[in-house]
Amino acid sequence: MDGSLLAAFGGAAALARMAAWGAVLAGGLLVVWLWRGTRARAVAEERARELDLRLAEMARLQAEMTGRMQTMAEVFGSRQSDLARAVSERLDGLTHRLGASMVETGRSTEASLARLGERMAVIDRAQRSMSDLASEVLQLRSILADKQARGAFGQGRMEAIVADALPPNAYTFQATLPTGVRPDCLIHLPNGAPPLVVDAKFPLEAWTALGAAETDDERKLAGTRFRRDVLRHVIDIRDKYLLPGETQDTAFLFVPSESIFADLHERFEDLVQKAQRARVVIVSPSLLMLSIQVVQAVLRDHRMREQAHLIQAEVVHLLDDVARLHDRVLKLQAHHGQAAKDLEQIVISSEKLQRRAARIEDVEMGEAVPASPVVPIPLGASRLAGE
Known part of the structure; x- marks a missing residue:
């Protein structure tokens, strides 16, 4: 019984303690909840104040930003106007320079076109000259293709050289020798010397064939023919025109082309030597002109000798x-x-007279001065x- 009571009492005490602890715990929880509510309100109020401060700060910052934006807008506006003005000025300057450059370019282009036109005119004249020269070359080719025309061409060139250098009484074209032959030209020499014969009928037919030959056999055949024709003509000149007492013992065979003369000396040297041994000298236009100048000097010297007694x-x-x-x-x-x-x-x-006048001037009027006799002096x- 006592034990049950004690047990019951102990259980009641334990329950009481548990209840007390529960009450204490509930009070603590209530205090904590109240403290937490107060803390929460304080924190909320603090946060509200901070939020107000931040909102105020944000409002101030927004106001400052608005002011700065306005300032920046004004600056940008002024800068934009300055930029627009600068761009306009630069565009005006660029337009002016571009216009001046275009004008200068137009002038230079016009001048270049004018020079180009002049050059084109020169080229056109040169082209016409080349066309005329080509036609003349074709005419020359046709002349050289015809034997009679070729002989007339050589005769005309020889006559032009002789007539330009000598007086009319110093030469005769197509003169007749006592044997009845007629050389192309006779050049009269002074002191009663026999005239010099010039022949202008150089055989160019074989030369043309030699130039037209394409194979070695054709060239060899044309060269043989050319040698034969030239040698035959040299012998004809020697036999017909070299007359003792009537003509000089040397005659000229005129070649109307410098190139043919040079090629003749280069490729047919033996033919030139044979002609010289036959006392026939092959001459080109320049050599004939030089020979004519020598004859002209001899004639001039002869005329001076004839007039020597008059000069003396x-x-x-x-x-x-x-x-x-x-x-x-x-x-x-x-x-x-x-x-x-x-x-x-x-x-x-x-x-x-001056000395006598001076002495007269020095004489005193009161004294008598004997006059010296004046002797006349012959001149x-x-x-x-x-x-």
Whole structure:
């Protein structure tokens, strides 16, 4: 019983303690809840104040940002206007420079086109000249293709060279020799010397065939023919035109082309030597001109020799005139010497007159001064006699 009571009492005590602890725990929880509510309200109020402060700060920042944005807008506006003005000025300057450049470019283009037009005109004239030259070459080719025309061409060129360098009485074209043959030209030499024969019928047919040959056999055949024709013509000149006492013992065979003459000496040297041994000299236009100039010098020297006696007579007359002039100069010198002496005497008389006038001026009027006799002095007397 006692034990049950004790147990019951102990259980009640335990329950009481548990209840007390429960009450304490509930009070603590209530205090904690109240504290937490108060803390929460304080935190909420603190946060509200912070939020208000932040909102105020944000409002201030927004206001500042608005002001700055306005300032920036004003700055941007002024900068934009400055930029627009600068861009406008630069565009105006660029437009002006572009216009000036375009004008200058137009002028230079116009000048270039003018120069181009002048050059085109020069090219056009050159082209016309080349066309004319081509037609002349074709004419020359047609002339050289015809034997008679080719002979007339060589004859005409030889006659032009001779007629340009010699007087008309120094040559004769197509003259007739005593044997009845007619050389192309006779050049008359002075002192009764026989004339020099010039033949202009160089055989160019074989030369044309030689130039047209394509194979070695054709060239060999054309070369043989050319040698035969030239040698035959050289022999004809020697037999027909070299007449003792009537013509010179040397004749000229005229080649109307410098290129043919050079090629002849280069490729057919043996033919040139054979012609020289036959006393026939093959000459080109330049060599014929040089020979004609030599003949011209000989004729000039002959004319000077013919006029030598006249020149000597004129020189004698010139010497007589020089001697006569010398005598007259000596006489004039003598006259000048006599005139100089007369002038000296006149000066002496003048000086004496001045001295006498000075003595008369120095004489006092109250004294009698014997007058010295005045002796007349002849004009041509010497200086000592006058004194």
